[in-house]
Amino acid sequence: MKREIIVDNFxxxxxxSTGIELGLNRHVDIAINHxxxxxxxxxxxxxxxxxxxESVWDVDPVEACNGHPVGLAWFSPDCKHFSKAKGATPVNKNIRGLAWVAVxxxxxxxxxxxxxxxxxEFLTWGPVVDGKPCKLGKGKTFNSFIKALTTGIKPNEELTKQSGLKTNHSYWREAVVALGIEHNPKLKLQLSKGLGYQVEWKMLKACDFGVPTSRTRLFLIARKDGDPIVWPEPTHGEGLQPxxxxxxxxxxxxxxKSIFGRKKPLAENxxxxxxxxxxxxAFTDAPFLAPDPTKISFITEYANASHQRNMAIDEPLRTICAQVKGGHFALVTSHIVKFRGDNIGHGTNEPLHTISAGGxxxxxxRAFLIEYYGTGSAQEIDKPLHTITTRDRFGLVMVKGTAYQIIDIGLRMLEPYELFKGMGFPADYKISHDSQGKKLTKAxxxxxxxxxxxxxxxxxxxxxxxxPLSIEIAA
Known part of the structure; x- marks a missing residue:
């Protein structure tokens, strides 16, 4: 018997592949992506x-495996035609049916x-009518997918009257067409009898396994070797690692970079x-303070003076401190802003929200502040942050009961290597250049x-x- 191989589709x-390699201490044998x-x-x-x-449909499993059985196959079919973030864009039923490649x-x-x-939302997988998921068929294609893997799809039983259609919808026919086996009686027989897998699925959160993102995903495990399906226990969370x-x-x-005085001003929104x-x-009783403010950026003053004053953050603010009676280092707060939908972001002391392909x-x-002593150019107003969109450059905020003066507010977008780290990739993962040495764009x-x-x-x-199978261990 040839040794088992591991295949990563999509x-x-x-x-x-990286996770599998870390978990099993062996590389993936075959990787497929278009x-x-x-x-x-x-x-x-x-x-x-x-x-x-190549497309996963263009790779012949028999040819690719060359006589080797597959010990583990991984499938991550395109999810955008199931995601609730998709919006009202018409559904591509061919992409929506990519999971059939596992069968x-x-x-x-x-x-x-x-x-x-x-x-x-993969659990809601159903047929498409006029470019939209059919409400009546919600989850029914997923059910037939599970039946194909387990006890089989019975052709005459898998019929449903669909909204907007004059005829019944055949889930058997949908599976046969998706698999391209209309003229393959052997595979159609397998489809009707079922493939005999034990199947379970579960929602898992990335942050529960040490990933600094709150990404939640559905995982389905199918096995037919008689061993039980095991769901790993979380390693992080309440009562566990933080x-x-x-x-x-x-x-x-x-x-x-300061949000003020840019050549191209930030949009009002x-x-x-x-x-x-x-x-x-940031400006709460418990703001997130940057780990080491003395190593962070610089302070830029925006006032009506003839010269803008920039100061290193690890030096006393001498020129400003003359106005506020005494030398003090800056307080630096930080949070994540999210430029998407109506979500304003989250604290830096929380896992990063889900990263998408257009990340x-x-x-x-970062907000740079110094302690306020009641003099100087700060303005005492009820809602000082509203001055961000006006000419005023200073405001008062209360942090843990102490008044601080806003010196500057900075913004930068997260870098790709930070986002990869946020997804749990190893620090040495190669992302900046292609195999020809050409630098890759951030996008x-x-x-x-x-x-x-x-x-x-x-x-x-x-x-x-x-x-691994015992025969492999012995070999």
Whole structure:
């Protein structure tokens, strides 16, 4: 018997492959993805793997495995046509049906176990009518998918009257067409009898496994070797290790640029987001203070003086301190601003919210303050943060019962390597250049990150469930 292999379908930039490798101490044998840039990043970090830059439907499992049984197959089919963040864009039923490729592999070659990752809305998978998911069929295609893996789809039983259609919808027919087996009686027979897998699924949160993001995903495990499906226990959370937070991924040595006086001013809505975020997350009884303010950025004064004064944050604020009676170092608060939807962001002492493929929607806001003694140019107003969108550059805020004067507010977008760290990738993961040595754009880097499986997810699931066959150990 040839040794078992591990296959990563929809491999992307390598999140699942990295986790599997960390969990099992062995590399993934085959990685498949249609995107050249994704495959290139995968090759950079997993050179031992055999790569297919093709659609998953164009790769023949029999040819790819070359007689080797599959011990573990991983599937992360495109989730955007299930995600609640998709909006009203018409649904592409071909992309929505990509999960059927897992059935194709399991029916074509011996697959002892496979795992599938997707958004929680994957459970609502149903047929599409006029470019929209059919409400009447909500979850019914998912049910037939599970039946195909377990006890089988019975052709005459899988019929449902659908809204907007004059005829019944056949879930059997939907599966046959999706799998492309209309003229393959052998595979159709397997589909009707079922593939005999034990199947379970569960929602898991990345932050529970040491990932500094709150990303929540559905995981499905199917196995047919008689061993039980094991769900890994969380390692972080209440009573366990403390959650990792956005503060853990921020490179505090990077400077932030003042939101004032920019050549291209920030949009008014962006300024309002920053103001609301500061009110909610920074200027509270328990603000998040930067770990070491003496190493962070600089202070820029915006006043009516003829010269703007910039000061290192690790030096006494001599020129300003003359106005406030005494030398004091700055207090630096930080929070994450989210430029998407109506979400203003979150505290830096919380896990980062879900990163998407277009991940340039997270910014870090730093507010620089000095203690206020009742003199100087600060204005005592009820809601000082509203002055952000006016000409005034100072305001008073209360932090733990002490009055502080706002000296400046800085903003920068999170860098790709910070976002990769936020997804749980190793610090040495190669993301900046392609295999030809060409520097990748930030957009290209972030696209690989936002589409990735956080490696600690795959690591925990693989380690809990996959054990090499005894014949392999003996060999």
């Amino acid at each position: 491999a992307g930039g390598g999140g699942a 995107d050249q840039a994704a495959i290139d990043m995968h090759k950079m970090n997993h050179p031992e793997t055999r790569h297919y830059c 194709r592999w399991a029916a074509s070659v011996p697959v002892r176990m496979f795992m599938l990752e997707n958004v929680e 959650y990792k937070t956005a503060a853990d991924i921020i490179d505090w040595n990077l400077p932030v 962006s300024m309002k987001r920053i103001a609301k975020g500061l009110e909610k997350f 340039f929607h997270f910014g870090e806001v 290209n880097q972030v696209a690989r990150c936002g589409n990735a499986v956080p490696p600690p997810f795959a690591e925990a699931l693989a380690r809990s469930n996959y054990k």
